[in-house]
Amino acid sequence: MTNLKTITMFFFFLIYVTSLSSIIHCRTLIIPNGESLMESTCRRTPNYNVCIQSLKANPASSNADVNGLAQIMVKVMTSKANDAINMIHQLQRSGSSSQKKALSSCASKYNAILIGDIPQATEALQKGDPKFAEDGSNDAANEATFCENEFNGKSPLTKQNNAMHDVSVVTAAIVRNLL
Template structure:
């Protein structure tokens, strides 16, 4: 807002400088219209008098006023450097907050890349960063649920695999709901409950893996193992940020 205000002041002062140094330009169009009109209006095209001529400033005075206005235009940003640097400092400060916050988590790089993927992170406080991270976890759990649902369709003839995949899909759906509950608690500033729900979301994939282990003939899908690890890491990052909140 301050930068926008400063820009408006610069434009206004620039116009003032132009008006002071070239006053005749501002009335040239009106004067031309009056000369070309067959019946000029006395209101729009008044007849100049000797008194009007006396009021016209000499060129030297106009140049002096123009120079003063230009000097003011130059000195203004030097007197109020905050106008120019406001937005830069704001972004820099928010980047520092993200970096310092991520240093408190188990997976710094994952934290940085995840938060930077959301443009609102640059304007967020610590609770806002926790909210963004929990939201990313919810999207991840939803994606795995969709993946498992598609796998169910491709294993329609394998009753045992279909059963286990259905159990896994249910667990990731529960994880998604746990993230949703955590978001609600964060908005209500019930940070202990928000932490608890993320912990639950991280635990649901374990039940999926155990489902495969119950049947020795089934192989735990490598893609599912990758997704499980990714979700757990996201949960660890979210928990690390929630830990920083005052609760």
């Protein structure tokens, strides 16, 4: 009888520990009726429209989990950074000498995004370390803002800088759902 009692207690203890572990490791994302994970996730970002437009442009987003949505947004960041770099190179070829220093500074900032921030975010998401992905996304947003400020009010890169900033802060907000 004692062995049966011990086995039963052990069994209930094991169930308790397993359920406690599940509660600790599981973050539940509550999705309102009729809303997709993408829509629900985008509502938790600072710019719903940028989020939805960016994600809907990629067919894989309809079946992605939150990590997948974040990875798609990192790819959007890459595209926006490349757009900015291309514009910078175009302006450097045809631009005035008064903007040369600011354009050069912006080129280095966008190179930092492409060489440092985006690979950091990508690797962190792949390894399950969302904090570093959030940091990389926020750094990219800051670099875009710093580039914009290089021009002291009349930036030829406002469109690209705003797009980069907005996509980056949306990415950071999506990644925060993984923390």
